Amino acid sequence: MLNGSVDIAPDKSITHRAIMFSSLARGTSHIVNPLLGEDNISTCQAFEAMGVEITREERKLIINSPGFEQLQEASDVLDFGNSGTTTRLMLGILSGLPLFSIITGDRYLRQRPMLRVIEPLRRMGARIDARSGGKLLPAAVRGGALNGIDHRSQVASAQVKSAILLAGLFANGTTTVQEPELSRDHTERMLPFYGVKVQREDRWTSVQGGAQLHPVDMTVPGDISSAAFFLVAACVTPGSAVTICNVGVNPTRTGIIDVLQQMGAKLELRNQRTVCGEPVADIEVCHSSLSAVDIYGSTIPRLIDEIPALAVAMAFAEGKSTVKDGSELRVKETDRIATTLANLKALGVEYSEYEDGFAITGDPERKLPAGAVLDSYGDHRIGMSAWLFRLLQPTIEVEGMECVAVSFPGFQQKLQSLQSNGALS
Numbered sequence: 002m003l004n005g006s007v008d009i010a011p012d013k014s015i016t017h018r019a020i021m022f023s024s025l026a027r028g029t030s031h032i033v034n035p036l037l038g039e040d041n042i043s044t045c046q047a048f049e050a051m052g053v054e055i056t057r058e059e060r061k062l063i064i065n066s067p068g069f070e071q072l073q074e075a076s077d078v079l080d081f082g083n084s085g086t087t088t089r090l091m092l093g094i095l096s097g098l099p100l101f102s103i104i105t106g107d108r109y110l111r112q113r114p115m116l117r118v119i120e121p122l123r124r125m126g127a128r129i130d131a132r133s134g135g136k137l138l139p140a141a142v143r144g145g146a147l148n149g150i151d152h153r154s155q156v157a158s159a160q161v162k163s164a165i166l167l168a169g170l171f172a173n174g175t176t177t178v179q180e181p182e183l184s185r186d187h188t189e190r191m192l193p194f195y196g197v198k199v200q201r202e203d204r205w206t207s208v209q210g211g212a213q214l215h216p217v218d219m220t221v222p223g224d225i226s227s228a229a230f231f232l233v234a235a236c237v238t239p240g241s242a243v244t245i246c247n248v249g250v251n252p253t254r255t256g257i258i259d260v261l262q263q264m265g266a267k268l269e270l271r272n273q274r275t276v277c278g279e280p281v282a283d284i285e286v287c288h289s290s291l292s293a294v295d296i297y298g299s300t301i302p303r304l305i306d307e308i309p310a311l312a313v314a315m316a317f318a319e320g321k322s323t324v325k326d327g328s329e330l331r332v333k334e335t336d337r338i339a340t341t342l343a344n345l346k347a348l349g350v351e352y353s354e355y356e357d358g359f360a361i362t363g364d365p366e367r368k369l370p371a372g373a374v375l376d377s378y379g380d381h382r383i384g385m386s387a388w389l390f391r392l393l394q395p396t397i398e399v400e401g402m403e404c405v406a407v408s409f410p411g412f413q414q415k416l417q418s419l420q421s422n423g424a425l426s
């Protein structure tokens with residue numbers, strides 16, 4: 002059983018943006034409670050290679066930048082490791098700067114689709130070439146002299162939206178992005194903190210070129226995508242009662258809360274407040290009898306990264322749960338439909354696979370096979386989801402857990418602190 006309270010890992014999406022925007026602003030920014038997972042370190046290293054001074058202190062980043070006009074061309078290839086957010090947002094930024102850059106990533110990132118940002122950035126005037134007809138990393142970018150565009154994105158993707166808007170800060174005129182469903186809106190919330198005007202209406206967002214950013218002092222909230230593993234863990238482990246403190250509850254990210262409540266989870270938000278423009282709360286959650294749920298449509302972008310963890314909850318819910326409209330899961334660090342189902346198969350869970358999702362037949366009395374071997378498949382969210390089964394069957398092994406350092410260094414220790422009824426923050 003899990004008992005006690007924890008502070009959760011800081012938000013990866015917000016930390017990326019804080020590093021990027023602070024590096025574009027001339028002067029010194031202080032970022033309190035940043036995530037220093039591998040993905041965010043890739044973002045730091047990119048700007049360090051371009052002449053930004055970044056000091057890492059305990060729970061703080063001090064970013065001292067000469068401003069975007071003074072950034073230098075990196076003298077070597079920029080390696081963004083496993084990070085899709087770094088890659089797509091940096092493609093936008095590098096397109097706007099009069100520099101030549103070559104970017105690459107690890108074997109997972111080099112399989113992820115980049116044309117969704119490269120095509121509109123080319124339309125703005127960026128000269129970008131990339132492997133496989135412009136679809137895959139490595140890519141070479143020669144930026145500068147952009148014109149604003151009106152882009153209608155086919156995917157509800159905050160990375161696409163942010164890449165185009167960030168390029169738009171350096172373009173002539175207005176840049177507008179329309180998305181089919183609202184995706185996470187951290188870029189739109191944070192840019193005004195840096196002095197940049199952002200116009201928003203429904204699923205439309207616009208910025209004007211020629212923006213200047215000024216440095217900020219800001220605090221990053223906890224990551225609801227990391228909290229998701231603890232929410233599901235408490236729901237499925239008998240006797241659990243847990244408080245997860247300081248979690249970002251931006252409404253574009255809270256699909257996991259809505260869906261768990263719909264499944265019957267005993268889950269309450271306490272101490273709701275706003276920190277640096279982002280809603281934050283403590284979340285209390287207890288072991289709960291769960292029932293099946295159907296997830297589709299505009300809910301998907303609000304919980305896209307939490308679907309592997311939700312699949313664990315579905316395996317213990319009464320009835321058949323479904324996920325539809327989730328084809329974006331196929332192009333994450335791994336094909337998360339395939340990797341989620343491969344681990345469920347190893348546990349004898351009944352499921353069906355669809356092109357854009359899956360169905361899982363749950364069983365609240367489920368007995369997990371002793372000694373089953375699961376795999377992260379090199380994907381942090383798949384590894385952490387698989388690890389949750391060990392709470393109910395400790396003989397289960399999960400291979401390749403080192404990848405959790407991408408978004409949640411110390412994940413297993415934090416979970417264990419609740420198992421031994423410790424309070425760790």
Ligand SMILES: O=C(O)C1=C[C@@H](OP(=O)(O)O)[C@@H](O)[C@H](O)C1
Binds near residue numbers: 306
């Ligand atoms: O903008 C961001 O910080 C992110 C956007 C989402 O990706 P997409 O934009 O590809 O949906 C999400 O899956 C990723 O973990 C972080």
Ligand SMILES: C=C(OP(=O)(O)O)C(=O)O
Binds near residue numbers: 040083085334408
């Ligand atoms: C998809 C993710 O991140 P990214 O796209 O930045 O690699 C994630 O963290 O689940």
